[in-house]
């Protein structure tokens with residue numbers, strides 16, 4: 001038996017996930033947002049959970065992680081970021097194939113670089129948490145933070161689309177009120193990927209011409225330090 005919740009930050013359209021073993025009460029969080037720390041604490045303590053790990057799918061550019069605030073309260077909880085994630089402060093640096101164990105539950109790490117070099121997806125039971133690698137009907141941008149459209153194409157087609165077709169896709173964001181998709185739907189219906197060659201995908205990504213995220217100059221340095229307050233210049 002398990003506990004699973006999908007939480008939403010309306011300011012940045014970010015999804016955060018809570019997973020717990022309902023028997024042992026061991027829990028993990030994926031991509032928590034600093035402004036919602038009290039909500040997470042309420043959920044953890046209201047359900048009698050023990051927070052074991054705080055997982056990041058990557059170093060985010062649009063929000064500051066709640067990791068520092070959560071670790072201040074739950075000193076045993078460990079932060080988890082890819083070894084290529086650019087956050088040397090992380091307690092556990094993971095790579096492809098690693099397992100994160102909480103209670104009797106296991107999350108498997110899939111390296112899915114391209115949006116950033118340190119992007120990972122987390123596979124758990126019948127679902128995969130894809131961060132900003134694969135979004136519903138879209139994907140993460142590849143024009144900053146070491147992004148690489150060719151690598152992202154390889155990650156999505158080689159790692160995510162090779163999972164069982166019915167595998168549920170829970171993304172890191174959705175801007176249109178959608179909660180969940182699956183591998184088959186994205187393979188056949190994602191306009192950036194369905195029927196597209198690697199070169200066509202790269203051309204699409206290079207033409208997006210997106211505005212810079214509002215918080216990038218604050219969020220990236222803060223997240224590289226696991227959400228700790230940045231020292232102010234004197």
Ligand SMILES: [Fe+2]
Pocket residue numbers: 058059060061062115132140
């Ligand atoms: Fe991102």
